[in-house]
Structures are given as C-alpha cells and as structure tokens.
Amino acid sequence: MNFTLLKTDSKTHARRGLLELPHGTVQTPIFMPVGTQATVKGLTPEILMQQGAQIILGNSYHLYLRPGLDIIERAGGLHRFMGWDKPILTDSGGYQVFSLARLRKISVEGVEFQSHIDGSYHFITPLDAMHIQDILGSDIRMVFDECVPYPSEYDYTCNSMKISIEWAKLCRAHHENDTSKRGLFGIVQGGIYKDLREQCAQALIDIGFDGYAVGGLSVGEPQNLMYDVAGFTAQCLPHDKPRYFMGCGYPWDLLYMVSYGIDMFDCVIPTRFGRNGTGFTLDGKIVVRNSIYREDMRPLSSECGCYTCRTFTRAYLRHLFNTNEMLGPILLTLHNTYFFLDFMQKIRDAIDSDTFLSFKEEMLTRITAGDTE
Amino acid sequence: MNFTLLKTDSKTHARRGLLELPHGTVQTPIFMPVGTQATVKGLTPEILMQQGAQIILGNSYHLYLRPGLDIIERAGGLHRFMGWDKPILTDSGGYQVFSLARLRKISVEGVEFQSHIDGSYHFITPLDAMHIQDILGSDIRMVFDECVPYPSEYDYTCNSMKISIEWAKLCRAHHENDTSKRGLFGIVQGGIYKDLREQCAQALIDIGFDGYAVGGLSVGEPQNLMYDVAGFTAQCLPHDKPRYFMGCGYPWDLLYMVSYGIDMFDCVIPTRFGRNGTGFTLDGKIVVRNSIYREDMRPLSSECGCYTCRTFTRAYLRHLFNTNEMLGPILLTLHNTYFFLDFMQKIRDAIDSDTFLSFKEEMLTRITAGDTE
Numbered sequence: 001m002n003f004t005l006l007k008t009d010s011k012t013h014a015r016r017g018l019l020e021l022p023h024g025t026v027q028t029p030i031f032m033p034v035g036t037q038a039t040v041k042g043l044t045p046e047i048l049m050q051q052g053a054q055i056i057l058g059n060s061y062h063l064y065l066r067p068g069l070d071i072i073e074r075a076g077g078l079h080r081f082m083g084w085d086k087p088i089l090t091d092s093g094g095y096q097v098f099s100l101a102r103l104r105k106i107s108v109e110g111v112e113f114q115s116h117i118d119g120s121y122h123f124i125t126p127l128d129a130m131h132i133q134d135i136l137g138s139d140i141r142m143v144f145d146e147c148v149p150y151p152s153e154y155d156y157t158c159n160s161m162k163i164s165i166e167w168a169k170l171c172r173a174h175h176e177n178d179t180s181k182r183g184l185f186g187i188v189q190g191g192i193y194k195d196l197r198e199q200c201a202q203a204l205i206d207i208g209f210d211g212y213a214v215g216g217l218s219v220g221e222p223q224n225l226m227y228d229v230a231g232f233t234a235q236c237l238p239h240d241k242p243r244y245f246m247g248c249g250y251p252w253d254l255l256y257m258v259s260y261g262i263d264m265f266d267c268v269i270p271t272r273f274g275r276n277g278t279g280f281t282l283d284g285k286i287v288v289r290n291s292i293y294r295e296d297m298r299p300l301s302s303e304c305g306c307y308t309c310r311t312f313t314r315a316y317l318r319h320l321f322n323t324n325e326m327l328g329p330i331l332l333t334l335h336n337t338y339f340f341l342d343f344m345q346k347i348r349d350a351i352d353s354d355t356f357l358s359f360k361e362e363m364l365t366r367i368t369a370g371d372t373e
Numbered sequence: 374m375n376f377t378l379l380k381t382d383s384k385t386h387a388r389r390g391l392l393e394l395p396h397g398t399v400q401t402p403i404f405m406p407v408g409t410q411a412t413v414k415g416l417t418p419e420i421l422m423q424q425g426a427q428i429i430l431g432n433s434y435h436l437y438l439r440p441g442l443d444i445i446e447r448a449g450g451l452h453r454f455m456g457w458d459k460p461i462l463t464d465s466g467g468y469q470v471f472s473l474a475r476l477r478k479i480s481v482e483g484v485e486f487q488s489h490i491d492g493s494y495h496f497i498t499p500l501d502a503m504h505i506q507d508i509l510g511s512d513i514r515m516v517f518d519e520c521v522p523y524p525s526e527y528d529y530t531c532n533s534m535k536i537s538i539e540w541a542k543l544c545r546a547h548h549e550n551d552t553s554k555r556g557l558f559g560i561v562q563g564g565i566y567k568d569l570r571e572q573c574a575q576a577l578i579d580i581g582f583d584g585y586a587v588g589g590l591s592v593g594e595p596q597n598l599m600y601d602v603a604g605f606t607a608q609c610l611p612h613d614k615p616r617y618f619m620g621c622g623y624p625w626d627l628l629y630m631v632s633y634g635i636d637m638f639d640c641v642i643p644t645r646f647g648r649n650g651t652g653f654t655l656d657g658k659i660v661v662r663n664s665i666y667r668e669d670m671r672p673l674s675s676e677c678g679c680y681t682c683r684t685f686t687r688a689y690l691r692h693l694f695n696t697n698e699m700l701g702p703i704l705l706t707l708h709n710t711y712f713f714l715d716f717m718q719k720i721r722d723a724i725d726s727d728t729f730l731s732f733k734e735e736m737l738t739r740i741t742a743g744d745t746e
Contacts, residue, residue, distance in 0.1 A: 037696045041698060044680070044704070045684070066695060067691075071688055071692070074668055075686060081686075083685055295444060307417070311418070313448060315444055319410075319411060319440040326648075327416070329699065
C-alpha cells in the first residue's frame, strides 16, 4: 500500500491524503462503514457503493466464528464472499475478544476466550490474528492488541500496553514476508495516560508500520478526555503515514478528530441509528417515529442527495417504522451512510479549498443545535 | 383503462394481453408483488422496478388504519407517498375485514369491524371502500365484497354472494361518475359452488366492469377443488376483459391458472418465503439455512439473472440468515420477486411463440421435482 499526503491545513492539523490499496484508491480523511459480519447491515454492496463508500471495515473475530475461515477461504476471500470489490480494512479481533467474548486468560503468547455465540473455547495468538486476516484478504490489516477498558489503573494500562507492543512486533515480523501490497497498521494503546501514549507511539514507530491507529478511546471516557488524548496521540505519529481513530464517532467527533490530523474513521453509528429510526441531518438528529412528523411531507433533509431524501417524506419513513416494515431501517441506514460519507466529502472539499476551520465552526454550531448527545 | 387481448393460445385458454392504465402499460399474464402497507416488504421501489415489476398491489384496509387516509391524501396519493410511479391495484379491504379484523356486524349497508391493531371500531360501506380507493388513487380499484371462508354452507355462501352483488352495484354506480381513466373490477364469489359462481359472474357482467376477479379461492380448500372452480369460473367471464385470480399462488398454480385463461395474479409468497429464507428456483425451493449449503459456492440458481444470483453464493446467503443479518431477507426477497416476475415473462414468451402447453408441462415436471408443497 501507499499513502500520499496531498495537503496539510494551514490553520489546523487537518490533512488531505490518498491511500492506494490493492482494491482501489481511497481519498482521506475517510469514513469506513462497518461490515462486521460480511455485510454492512441493511445495505446491498451495490447500494453501499452508490452512497459513495470507498472502503469498509470487516471484523476478524466475528468472521472467524461465523461463517468460519474455511468458508471464506473457499469463497476466495472476504471480498468475493460478500460481493464487495473495493478496499476492506479488517480489525484484528483484539477489541471484540476483550469487549464481546468471555475472556479466559491473557498471556504474552495470546488470549484464551469463549465465543459470545456458543461458549466454545478458542486460543488466538498474534500470529493467528495475522493468518486470519491473510485468509480474509483485506487491504489493510490491524495488529492484535489488548484494548483496556475505561477506567483502568496506570499500572494495568502500562503492562497491557507492553504486551500489545510485543504482539505488534510479532505481527510486523509476519508481515515482513508478505509479498502482497496489503498494509499493516499498528495500534497505539495507553489508555488516558499521555506518557504511555507517547511511549507506545514511539515503540510502534520504531517497529515501523504502514499506518498507525489510535485505539482504546471512545470506550466510555468523557468526551473532553477523548478529544484531549486523541489530539495528543495524533501528534506523536509520523506525518507521512495514515492515522486511524478506531470506533469513532458522531459528526462533531469527526470534525474535531480531522482537525487533530486523523485520516481514517469507522463507526457503527450511521447503521445502528438508521436501523433504530434516527436520521442524521446537518441540523441535528431526527427520530422519525416522533408524532410531529406524522404529516411532515418534507424529506429527512432537503439538502441531502441520497435516494431516501430524493424519494420519500418524513411522514412515509415514520409510517414504515410504525408498521415495523423492513424498508424503514433500510432507507434510514442508506440515508445515514450517505450522510456520513458525504459529510467526509464536505470535509475533504473544505481542506482542499482552505476553508476547513470555518467549515468546522459552522458545522459544529448547526449539527449540534438540535441535540448534543 | 383499456384492455387489449393480443392473442389466445391454440391449445389452452391462455391469453396474452395489454392493460393500459393511468400510470403505465402492463403486459399480461402478470404477477403483482404485494405492497400491503405502502411498501413491498424489504425492497425499495427502485429495486422493485429493476426486478421487472409492472404493477403492484396495495391494501385499502391496512392503509386506512395506518398511516390513515388524511396522510396519504396530503402526500398526493399512494403513488407519491410510497415513491412508486407505475400502476397500483388496490384491494377494497373486503378480504382483510373478513380475515384479519374482528368482525362485528355485517348488513346490506356495510360492515362493522374492530381494527386488528388497536381494537378500534369502524364501519365501512361499499361507498366508503370506493372513497378510500379514490384517495389512494390506484389505477385499478376492486369492489367491496364478502369473502366467505372454506368450508361454508351453500345457503350462507349464496346469501353472502347476493350481498356482494348488491355492493358491487353500489360501487359501479359510484364509478359511473369517475372521470379518471382508472378501472373498477368486479369480484366473483360463490365459494366452491359452480352454480353460484356462474350466477355471480353473470350478475357482475350484467352490471358491467372493466375487469373481473375470481375471489374467495385459495382460502384453504384442496388444490384440485381450487383448480376446478377457478377454471370453471374463468370460462364464465367475458373474453374481452382482464381476469384476475386473487391471492394466488405458487409457480405451479400460476401455470394452471394461466392455462385456464387468468391474466392477473398477486401473492405474498415470493416476499414472505424470501423473508424467511426460502428461495424459488426452476428446480424447486431452496431453504438456505440448510447445512448442505454451508460450503455451496453456487448461486441460488445458475439460470437466474437477478442481482442476488449474479453476486452471491448459497454459502453467503446461509451465513446471512444464520447471523440474522437484514441483508439475508432483502436478497432473498429480491431474488424471489425477480423469479416470479421472470417466470411470468417466460409464460408470456411461451404464449407468444405458441409453445405454452409444452412449457407448462416441462415446468411442472421441473419445478415440483424438489418439492410439491
């Protein structure tokens, strides 16, 4: 893989870049819709593509458990299995092992856990995590790491970080022999402790990766703390490599994180909120079940160019959710996905035209006017 | 509306025709996907159109209760409300009042019933049923009728039929003043009694409608009885008007009914089976959850040209249903809808090329080889 830094904003740390990957080129900053179980929930790959998705995320942990790697290998990899021929980034499974599975034992060798689906026992080493991602055939692979919860004590966070660094070395050594043009990203841990963040970032830079992720944030800490640590960590990372903030966030989070110099994002917010009947607009969120939309013949957003907004009214969307029709979640997921991807396009345009700071300020005022969840 | 009989098959009663309606032209014989609550479950209008849908069905009863007629009127009619600009046929609500709602009282004046949603009381007259369909703005409206269950005694069936005929007269009188080019269809009742069917058909012909439906079948009677009464009833109807068999059926049913001279069909089978993980193919049904498809890298049907079959394997579809992913029901609904519409296209082609009888025999052998439910 190859990353080209096209431009750095004059007033913030925001950057415009180009990621060249085996399955295509990605303009950064970029939002990656989440396709946990080999599908972005509710959208066909065709519809996903029409919304402007350039790269999506897959989850090693889920796919390893279901359908199982043998199936995906037989299918010829995750791209072919799920009918998506643009880039895919896969998470290593670390986050899910520590958040979803029942953890049994963690050591320098790896992690023993019980499946959240059927309670079966599994032991995964950092090398296993690489092999899994090799089989998935993703364009960008993530190192195996431990994601500590919030709050965590300093000592625990420090020890965990050291194990994650050892694992990162093993993953990097495996990648050495890789002849494909796929990338491998390191993940900076260290919880909310800036000295640990700095230490971890430096250790990963010394090992050397194709890109660097900020992990272990957006896990329950207060928003200002997340912003503070993320901004600090981003500045510990090399300029010439892409930076990825994992599992974030709301539109306002994206504005701040881009201003800190983050290039890549993934989050379940657009799909999860869409499924549950909440649509994002530049003027705040809309809960379509709300009775005030009963006779509202306006689109979700009159500024939005998505199929849902071009075709349907709020009253119709409300009707679909009220009657438990599948089309409701489909249309709102489509809209929210478009909204997030288009929002990133607007951010890229603003950086290109040197207006990012004023765009950010304007958007922050508008987008949180209706709500500030 | 206008109906042109293009051709009658030389060996069966099968017919090719052309229905000209306010929102477009429909080639018959035709299958109409069911859009009960202002949506064909699981499909956007765009996807529905791509599958070849020419006309869909809406349900007055459901739409009258939710979202309510005031909303649809404000939206400018059902077409605009649901984003579908091709023809729509609306059921009068008769069938649902007698099958879904809690019936309170039936008289020559109309029907009092309780909503199946909230138990609220409603009184609907035949004229109300017309007004409702006027507001929906459908291309083809159905008269209000009573659909008797199976089994029903001769006397009850006869009395009910007489009330339905009185109602049909009232609906027809209302239609007299209609300046739109929309159609009004009569519905032949009479249960399983051929003399009543003949009597009802003649009474409706005397009143005069734009088309004639065979109602009150496919309600639980044995298959051979359904075929026998449907075939008989079809031959009681005028040649120059379209004939519509309501609420039917499986692909094999369609073959028989077309051979009896039926032109129009609607059924929830493709959408309901798709939602529940069963796909139709020319070689029988496929239950994708079945473990034999775990590693099956073939499409649902190698002969099918739908997006699902062009893009995904049985193993992938099985994975989606196993993980309760929305995309499973979406993709199988898409496939089944395409399958039924394409099956009707094949039937039309066979009639056009004078090969319908042999097509029917060949298909009956193949399609029921795997199952004969």
